[in-house]
Amino acid sequence: xxxxxxxxxxxxxxxxxxxxxxxxxxxxxxxxxxxxxxxxxxxxxxxxxxxxxxxxxxxxxxxxxxxxxxxxxxxxxxxxxxxxxxxxxxxxxxxxxxxxxxxxxxxxxxxxxxxxxxxxxxxxxxxxxxxxxxxxxxxxxxxxxxxxxxxxxxxxxxxxxxxxxxxxxxxxxxxxxxxxxxxxxxxxxxxxxxxxxxxxxx
Amino acid sequence: xxxxxxxxxxxxxxxxxxxxxxxxxxxxxxxxxxxxxxxxxxxxxxxxxxxxxxxxxxxxxxxxxxxxxxxxxxxxxxxxxxxxxxxxxxxxxxxxxxxxxxxxxxxxxxxxxxxxxxxxxxxxxxxxxxxxxxxxxxxxxxxxxxxxxxxxxxxxxxxxxxxxxxxxxxxxxxxxxxxxxxxxxxxxxxxxxxxxxxxxxx
DNA sequence: CGTGATTTGTACCGAGCGGTAGAGTGAACG
DNA sequence: CGTTCACTCTACCGCTCGGTACAAATCACG
Numbered sequence: 422x423x424x425x426x427x428x429x430x431x432x433x434x435x436x437x438x439x440x441x442x443x444x445x446x447x448x449x450x451x452x453x454x455x456x457x458x459x460x461x462x463x464x465x466x467x468x469x470x471x472x473x474x475x476x477x478x479x480x481x482x483x484x485x486x487x488x489x490x491x492x493x494x495x496x497x498x499x500x501x502x503x504x505x506x507x508x509x510x511x512x513x514x515x516x517x518x519x520x521x522x523x524x525x526x527x528x529x530x531x532x533x534x535x536x537x538x539x540x541x542x543x544x545x546x547x548x549x550x551x552x553x554x555x556x557x558x559x560x561x562x563x564x565x566x567x568x569x570x571x572x573x574x575x576x577x578x579x580x581x582x583x584x585x586x587x588x589x590x591x592x593x594x595x596x597x598x599x600x601x602x603x604x605x606x607x608x609x610x611x612x613x614x615x616x617x618x619x620x621x622x623x
Numbered sequence: 624x625x626x627x628x629x630x631x632x633x634x635x636x637x638x639x640x641x642x643x644x645x646x647x648x649x650x651x652x653x654x655x656x657x658x659x660x661x662x663x664x665x666x667x668x669x670x671x672x673x674x675x676x677x678x679x680x681x682x683x684x685x686x687x688x689x690x691x692x693x694x695x696x697x698x699x700x701x702x703x704x705x706x707x708x709x710x711x712x713x714x715x716x717x718x719x720x721x722x723x724x725x726x727x728x729x730x731x732x733x734x735x736x737x738x739x740x741x742x743x744x745x746x747x748x749x750x751x752x753x754x755x756x757x758x759x760x761x762x763x764x765x766x767x768x769x770x771x772x773x774x775x776x777x778x779x780x781x782x783x784x785x786x787x788x789x790x791x792x793x794x795x796x797x798x799x800x801x802x803x804x805x806x807x808x809x810x811x812x813x814x815x816x817x818x819x820x821x822x823x824x825x
Numbered sequence: 826c827g828t829g830a831t832t833t834g835t836a837c838c839g840a841g842c843g844g845t846a847g848a849g850t851g852a853a854c855g
Numbered sequence: 856c857g858t859t860c861a862c863t864c865t866a867c868c869g870c871t872c873g874g875t876a877c878a879a880a881t882c883a884c885g
Contacts, residue, residue, distance in 0.1 A: 429853050430861030454656050455743035458843060470845075471863065479843065535741035538732075538802055541657035552803035583812035586800070587793075590813050594796030598788070600740055601754035610785035611792050618820035631883040632831025660873060670834060672875075681873065 437475065438489070440465040445486040449528040453483055453537040453547045483536070483547065490532045491554055494521060498592075499561055507569035508619055511588055514562065515615060518592045519608035522599035530600030534593060559589040576619065584619070591615050639677065640691070642667040647688040651730040655685055655739040655749045685738070685749065692734045693756055696723060700794075701763055709771035710821055713790055716764065717817060720794045721810035724801035732802030736795060761791040778821065786821070793817050 443465045447456045458479060462468055467475075476482040498521065501513035522530055533554050537547045563585035570581045595608045645667045649658045660681060664670055669677075678684040700723065703715035724732055735756050739749045765787035772783045797810045 429859070431851050431863080432853085433862065450741060451743050452654075452656070452739075452741035454654070455741060455746070457743065457841080459841085460743075468864065469843090470865095473844065474862070530740075534799060537654075538740060538799065539652060539654035539657060539737035541653050541659065541662075544657070548803075555799075555803065579816070580812065583809075584816060586805075586809060587813040587816040590796030590800055591789075591793055592796070593799040594792030594794070597736060597740065597757075597795040597799070598792055601750075601757065603788075607785075607788060610782065611789040614781070614786055614789040614820050615817075616820075618816050618818075631829070633833075633881045634883090635832065659871080661871090671873090672835095673833065675874065676832070 433475075435465075435467050435471070440467060440475075441482075441486050441489050444482055445490050445532060446528055448483055448486060448536050449530070449532045450535070452535060454540060454544060480544075480547070484550065487532065487536065487550065487554065494527075495533070495554070495558060497521065499558065502561060502565040507566055507574045508616070510565055510569075511584075511619055512612070512616055514588060515592060515595075515612045516609065519595055519605060519612055522596055523603070523605040523608060529602070531593075531596035534596045535600055555589070555593065559585055562588055587618070588615075635673075635677075637667070637669050637673070642669060642677075643684075643688050643691050646684055647692050647734060648730055650685055650688060650738055651732070651734045652737070654737055656742060656746060682746075682749070686752065689734065689738065689752065689756065696729075697735070697756070697760060699723065701760065704763060704767040709768055709776045710818075712767055712771075713786075713821055714814070714818055716790060717794060717797075717814045718811065721797055721807060721814055724798055725805070725807040725810060731804070733795075733798035736798045737802055757791070757795065761787055764790055789820070790817075 444461055447461050447464045450456075451460065458469060458472070461479070461482070462472055465472065472482065476485060498514055498518050501517050502510045504510040504513050528535075533551050536551050537544065538551075540548045563582050566575065566581035566584050569575050570579075575581065575584070591611070595603075595611065598608065598611075646663055649663050649666045652658075653662065660671060660674070663681070663684070664674055667674065674684065678687060700716055700720050703719050704712045706712040706715050730737070735753045738753050739746065740753075742750045765784050768777065768783035768787050771777050772781075777783065777786070793813070797805075797813065800810065
């Protein structure tokens, strides 16, 4: 029943990570509460008992899917922070985010937001989990920019934490826009403007 | 049954706009799908048949509540656009939005986003309605900034539409942050940075 | 004060929800 | 080649959902 390696018996007819990705898409498009078990199982290509034997519950399935999402998609955006300068890191972060929000490989927007900004009271910790994921990304940004501040790599008087929040905010707003159908070019034009705020006035 | 003035009969025991505001709060906090009829009726202080006699359905109730929200809360932010310069209009828009997103008078964040970014397929037009509301605000911003462009009131080479999108995006991102508990000061510090993008470099 | 119109409260409807029981199925091992 | 064991499938569970029927309650008006 658990994910331990089993000894014998009938082998599983599906790949766990594949069906997780399919589940993530459904949550992404319809939100946690809007994703019914019927929609999930049919998208995953498995039936209910298999889902419950493998993942335990709808909520645990969601957490697994979200974790995987975070480790793949979000990690990608975080890699942008390794750029040598603060400006380059911010630009890479915003540009790769804008691209990811509008790629055809998965639903538009961001699972961390569409998954459930507001939930019924009994699912409140779903929104909290998503918020914690976003906060972790913002913290990563802040740490990168704090380092930049020490290196004299930020405009004078610019606070690393506030700048991290600004960048993260913009990216979240882009996710909202993308979910509503904004194009990649629309988002990149908005990034162009945001970057003006980061340049040192001469 | 309709909202026409009735001639006689037992008078209504509640005020329509008051219960609409209560309903809006529930939708705001829990989203359209997360707001159950039981939660709605108990917050509104009326019972189911009264709700249905007055508003027709959950969806129509939501639309009425959202319209009222738009005509009151959102109209407030739009008033900021009447400032004499583009910079002042943008600043007023962002600052008053940040305040509204974090006031204690109603739930944090923005009904246009928390109401339902992602819905189950049968409620898809709820998200579309919300998106249309946000798009209308963005269009208002764009029109104000187009006028500014004609008046030479925008930085050189700045596109009014892209700038409107940038400002709206930031405000939406702030709504996401506010829904997750960000403080007013946090949002205003992000506005400070955003405004740097709008100033003309000297 | 009785009559008609309307709202109110209770109690209920079918449908779909998340979740599960239990028999059937099939690969791996002796 | 038969036993074992995990997985798969159909059919179902209790519950809550959005929505409603119906009768009691309460006003305006003659």
